[in-house]
Amino acid sequence: MATTTDPVPGAGTSADSRTETQADARPGAGARFPLRTVFMGVLGSVLVLVASFGAAGVLVRDPVLGNGPLSWIRYGHGKALMTALLYVGFGLVVWAWVRLGRYVLAGRVGTRPVVIAALSWMAPLLVAPPLFTRDVFSYLGQGAQLLHGLDPYAYGPAALDTLPDVVQNVHPLWQTTPAPYGPLFLWVAQGIVSVTGNNMIAGVIVTRVVLLAGLGAMLWALPRLVKHLGGTLPVTMWLAVASPMTVIHLVGGPHNDLLMLGFLTVGVLAALERKHAVAIALVTVGMLIKPTAAIALPFLVWVWANHLPAERTLFRRFVTAVTPSLGIFGVVFVAGTWLSLGSFNLGWVTGLQAPQIIANWLNFPTGIGEIFYTLVNVVVDVQVSPFVTVARGLAWLALAAVLVRQWWLSRHGGNEAIFRMAVALLAVAVFAPPTLPWYLTWGFVIASAFPWRRTHLAAVVGISMFLVLVYYPTGEQSLYDWWFIAGVIAASLYGAASLLRPDPLGLIAAWRRLPDDDRVEDTAATVGVPASSPPTRSSR
Incomplete structure (x- = not known):
């Protein structure tokens, strides 16, 4: 620890x-x-x-x-x-x-x-x-698709023949790529475009203002998390809020991770304060914004299980906690998806594969694959893709092992479970392709409430x-x-x-x-x- x-x-x-x-x-x-x-x-x-x-x-x-x-x-x-x-x-x-x-x-x-x-x-x-990214243009393009009746999980923004300024500013890599974001966030983006229309300057500014709701939630939750997790509040705020990762990436970007982190931090706080149904619901809402919030849910089940009477066995406590957790998750997941999209559209699950087309060495396994390719290519003329594919496949196996181990180590609940959750979120950011810089905020923000x-x-x-x-x-x-x-x-x-x-x-x-x-x-x-x-x- x-x-x-x-x-x-x-x-x-x-x-x-x-x-x-x-x-x-x-x-x-x-x-x-x-x-x-x-x-x-x-x-x-x-x-x-x-x-x-x-x-x-x-x-x-x-x-x-x-x-x-x-x-x-x-x-x-x-x-x-x-x-x-x-x-x-x-x-x-x-x-x-x-x-x-x-x-x-x-x-x-x-x-x-x-x-x-x-x-x-x-x-x-x-x-x-937008600073150091153009993702906000993709947000607006995907929101425009939903606004005009196109499925953003089936088509990229290039399929939209209205709002030309919105479409042409989307990065070429994402012009024909389905959306990888949760349906609730696309509903938020749809609302923004319904107000700003083809005005991209207003669209970027309004998106930032909306995402600041996540920052507000973090500012409310982090002082209370520090009391549970033993950190030092000025250090936590310096690390999680004043950091260039938040100031430049999450706000200057801007990135929807900021809104997801708001729900995640409040959800974790609710779990530590024994409001377990609220915790599962909030983190599920965070997942409907950015799917990686789902990594936190199994850890919150252990927190719930360990708040149950100690005379029961660990297995019985786990079953007692996981049963309502699955029910709450299911209700929020189905309702949130239906209300956001007007139907129970699971296309966003397959859309998660879209970012994997990004290949660079910032993602650890991709870098390993590229190193081996470079060495072999000195001797034999080969393609890079098989090396990257194999390295990524092995990394997925390693990530699965890390996640299972961290989850099992958190079986006694409490602060240990939250710490293991932060480790798991960082592991996903590092091992799962792609690794984009702002992804590491998922684990850093939760970990910031611990002693350092x-x-x-x-x-x-x-x-x-x-x-x-x-x-x-x-x-x-x-x-x-x-x-x-x-x-x-x-x-x-x-x-x-x-x-x-x-x-x-x-x-x-x-x-x-x-x-x-x-x-x-x-x-x-x-x-x-x-x-x-x-x-x-x-x-x-």
Whole structure:
């Protein structure tokens, strides 16, 4: 089980560090609000917003910038300039997030500043074009299909001959691909398109606003989950809400995973508070938005079983819990599907195969298959597909074994079952093709309510940076641009190290040893956390 390190406010800090903290801890005596850190993130977010109009998922036919005096930012050197500016903005957001994390670990800020920071960083992105993805255009295209009487589980958006702006902005890969999303989400997308019509700018903004309901549910549920699971609330909010995975991917994207996570977190909370029927119903609703929420249901059955009288055998308690669980699941599943689609259409189950056409090494088994293909292809001219297919097949078997083992280890219910659930969700994101960066939020958000070691949090910083940057701002993957990926890895490692030690390479210290006329001051890098960690405490 994860463990955490007790923060020691002020321990191991220098006079410069205390001065910077005091400057960042306004307003009010004794208050700890990191004003400059929050402003740094806001500035970065605004730069991302400005640059996104030229460098992100812009429209094929832009009614605002397409033929105007600023159209140059979408092409050639203008687009390159906007791309560079967007990465500068992203760097400021990450820098602010890491600084905020150091304050949290040192016990200098509480939950409220973390939440205010996260919401402040998200706010400018609400009106930005899609960032690092174009999935929102697929959402709108599939909603338009349902609105106009076409089955999105039988046809791709290209079958729609109305709303041309909606269709032409869907990524070519998904133009003819059936929808892989749950029927309830398609019903939500249908409602959005019924309001915004062919206006893609309004469609993207309204989609973000609707998905924020999931963020609101997370903000309500996570403090209560922390009380059950033993975490530290500021750390949880920093990890689950202020992270670039949430700010850039889930909100800036935007992605429907955010809405699913809202139902999942509230459902898990309901299970821990012995409201088991509500828990099963909520997580089933989450499954009707994003099918992967179904992974959580078997674990919630164990939580229910272990809340039953202890004098019964484990088998009897399991049967007593699983029987109503199946009934509740069935009713919600059938009713939700029928109300969303107007019929009991199970085509979305087969639609889950559609994303598997994505093949890149971010998915671990796909990468293994590509490595073996590369080695064999040096000697014999072969096709890559058999290698990837075999590797993925073996990974499915391994994933099945991992899921069964995690489920069985959770048979005693309680916090252990929820922890195993988070592991299972992460395993699905890593082993099941495809692995898309925002998929790892499924497990991270649940795991964030547990205690954490500082070194594990540093690893999350590096992973979060990497998982944003492996896609270009336009939504195209950068995974085979090896020089770029080398830079991404280096930046991610530096970001991870910076959580534990400001200026880990000593760059600022080296600048400060220069003569005064040549010195470049960066007081932000002097904020620190204790160099050595106190003893850890187990959550078990």
